[in-house]
Amino acid sequence: MSQLGILYLYEMKKILKxxxxxxxxxxxxxxxxxxxxxxxxxSFATSNAQTGEMVHYSAxxxxxxxxxxxxxxxxxxxxxxLLGEMQTAYGAVQTxxxxxxxxxxxxxxxxxxxxxxxxxxxxxxxxxxxxxVYNYVREVVGNDRVYTVDAASFxxxxxxxxxxxxxxxxxxEEEIEYWRGHEPQAPYxxxxxxxxxxxxxxxxxxxVLMALVIGMMFSGVxxxxxxxxxxxxxxxSRYGREVLYRAKxxxxxxxxxAATFIVGxxxxxxxxxxxxxxxxxxxPLQMYLDDSPFALTLGEAIVxxxxxxxxxxxxxxxLTLVLSAWTKSSVATMSLMMVYTLGxxxxxxxxxxxxxxQCLSLMPAKLVRxxxxxxxxxxxxxxxxxxxxxxxxxxxxxxxxxLVLLGGLLYRRWQISGR
Numbered sequence: 028m029s030q031l032g033i034l035y036l037y038e039m040k041k042i043l044k045x046x047x048x049x050x051x052x053x054x055x056x057x058x059x060x061x062x063x064x065x066x067x068x069x070s071f072a073t074s075n076a077q078t079g080e081m082v083h084y085s086a087x088x089x090x091x092x093x094x095x096x097x098x099x100x101x102x103x104x105x106x107x108x109l110l111g112e113m114q115t116a117y118g119a120v121q122t123x124x125x126x127x128x129x130x131x132x133x134x135x136x137x138x139x140x141x142x143x144x145x146x147x148x149x150x151x152x153x154x155x156x157x158x159x160v161y162n163y164v165r166e167v168v169g170n171d172r173v174y175t176v177d178a179a180s181f182x183x184x185x186x187x188x189x190x191x192x193x194x195x196x197x198x199x200e201e202e203i204e205y206w207r208g209h210e211p212q213a214p215y216x217x218x219x220x221x222x223x224x225x226x227x228x229x230x231x232x233x234x235v236l237m238a239l240v241i242g243m244m245f246s247g248v249x250x251x252x253x254x255x256x257x258x259x260x261x262x263x264s265r266y267g268r269e270v271l272y273r274a275k276x277x278x279x280x281x282x283x284x285a286a287t288f289i290v291g292x293x294x295x296x297x298x299x300x301x302x303x304x305x306x307x308x309x310x311p312l313q314m315y316l317d318d319s320p321f322a323l324t325l326g327e328a329i330v331x332x333x334x335x336x337x338x339x340x341x342x343x344x345x346l347t348l349v350l351s352a353w354t355k356s357s358v359a360t361m362s363l364m365m366v367y368t369l370g371x372x373x374x375x376x377x378x379x380x381x382x383x384x385q386c387l388s389l390m391p392a393k394l395v396r397x398x399x400x401x402x403x404x405x406x407x408x409x410x411x412x413x414x415x416x417x418x419x420x421x422x423x424x425x426x427x428x429x430l431v432l433l434g435g436l437l438y439r440r441w442q443i444s445g446r
Contacts, residue, residue, distance in 0.1 A: 034274035042244065042282055051243040052286055055236045059290055062229055063297035066090065087301065090221055094302065097159035097219035101306050104214045105160075107178045113160045114174050116153035159219055167317050182213045188318035192403060197378050202405050205412055211313060211322040218310035222302030223325035226295055227315055227397035230332045233294060234395040235368055237287045237336075238343050242364025244286075245279045245347040246357040249438065253355040272438050276348060276431060283344030284337055291333055312400060319400045321414070331416050332395055338423040339391035345427050349434040368392060394419050 042048055066086045103109050154161075165173040168184050176184075189210075193203050298304075308326035312319050315328075323331075343364070350360040372392040376384040385404050387393060394415060405412040413421065 031270050031274055031277075034271055035277050038248075038274050038278035039282065042248070042278060045244075045247070047247075048244045048282075051240040052290075055240050055290055056293070058236060059229070059233060059294050060297065062232065063225075063294060063301065066301070090302070093155075093159060094219050094221055096156050098306055099156065100160060101218050102216050105164075105178065105181065105217050106214045109160060109217065110164065110176065110178060110181065113157040113164065116150075116157040117161055117174065160217060163217070163314070163317075178214060185213075185313070185317050189320050189403075192318065192401070195378070196403055197381050198403060202403065202412070205405060206320050206403055209322060210320060211311060215311040215313060218307040218314055220307045220310050220314045220325055222298045222304050223307055223310065223329060224315050225302065226298045226329055227325070227332070229294065230291075230329075230336065231372075231392070231396035233287075233291060234336055234339060234391055235372060237283075237290065237340060238368040238391070239365060240286065241283045241340065241343045242347050242361050242368075244282065245344060246351055246360035246364070248275055248279060248348055249351040250355050250357040250360060254357075272435055276345065276434070279344045279348055280341050283340045287337055287340035291336055295329070295333070315397060316401055320403055321400050323400070328397065328400060332397070335391070335395045335416060335419050335423070338420070338427075339395055342391065342423050342427045342430070345430040345434065349430050349437065352434055352437040388415065389418060389422060391419075391423070 068085075100109070161173065164176065164181065168176045168181060172180070189206075192198075193206075304326070307314075309324045312321055312323045312325055312328050315325060321328075346367075347360060347364060350363050351357065354360055354363070371387065371390040374387065376387050378384050381404075385406075388399070388402055388404070393399065399415055402415050405414060406418045407413055
């Protein structure tokens with residue numbers, strides 16, 4: 028085995044023997060499993076209208092039951108036919124608005140209850156069958172129009188949301204023209220998409236947690252040597268400046284990407300076990316983000332975000348090493364990683380500051396999330412453009428390589444300074 032291989036395995040062993048590594052990793056696994064399976068613990072109670080008896084059920088039972096009704100409509104186009112069936116099923120339901128004292132409008136639901144119990148049960152069964160379609164259409168067009176909207180108005184409302192973003196998102200004429208040629212096809216099919224939706228919704232949480240975990244795992248890779256004053260001995264050895272640096276780098280990137288892959292894979296499988304993917308993996312992205320201009324499926328969106336997640340893990344691993352070599356303190360490194368992660372997550376720049384706002388949107392905490400597929404801003408010139416996620420695929424490896432070079436410079440020249 029080469030010297031690099033020997034040092035690489037040794038550095039892997041050093042990182043894996045740290046208690047901080049396992050505490051941080053097990054902690055993020057526990058949090059993600061709680062997010063996935065916590066739905067099994069939530070319970071609700073409702074009263075039977077006929078007997079008055081309280082019926083208890085879990086949130087998972089409710090979601091599973093709704094899924095069984097909705098999956099019967101999987102693959103059907105959201106057209107006048109499906110909208111008409113939904114409106115017929117909800118024909119006995121109407122909205123009424125009342126004006127309270129404070130002047131705000133409150134929507135209330137009024138149901139006509141038939142004296143014929145059999146007829147009322149039949150109507151309730153019909154409403155359950157189209158409940159998922161009803162909820163989705165209502166999210167798009169609002170309570171007032173859900174009972175009267177046709178397919179043309181439905182897709183017109185979606186297009187209007189995209190047009191509104193074009194007007195408020197400070198897009199250039201070239202960007203607007205680009206999206207005119209890349210709009211998703213309408214009408215698109217309906218799918219029950221609970222599993223993919225849950226996965227897309229939690230990827231941002233996974234990114235933030237793994238960035239913090241990586242900061243904990245690798246904060247001492249260079250800092251501990253400086254604190255123990257063994258860095259002078261290492262740098263004076265035969266392989267201390269070049270081979271050892273590469274070994275530490277490869278060990279950190281390997282473990283960072285592997286830990287992210289494991290946690291992300293377990294999360295993906297967990298939601299698949301709970302809700303399933305086989306019937307909705309190819310559902311259009313608009314079933315999750317109705318105002319997204321991307322012609323992608325939910326499965327494609329999940330794969331794209333998982334790839335960006337792994338690239339971000341490599342970037343964060345190298346960034347942690349650079350901070351460790353620079354600050355020469357594991358506590359300072361962890362603190363800076365926390366400031367970086369939470370700062371990029373919480374800070375927002377108004378869209379009118381186009382360059383600064385778009386640069387911030389390309390940071391991992393902003394880009395590795397489902398809602399990033401609503402961002403229509405492009406990167407490019409001379410008629411050639413990259414979308415935000417395509418830019419991330421190119422940008423993150425470049426930034427990782429730049430940090431590798433910077434870290435090598437810091438380690439070789441200034442590691443033993445500051446005594």
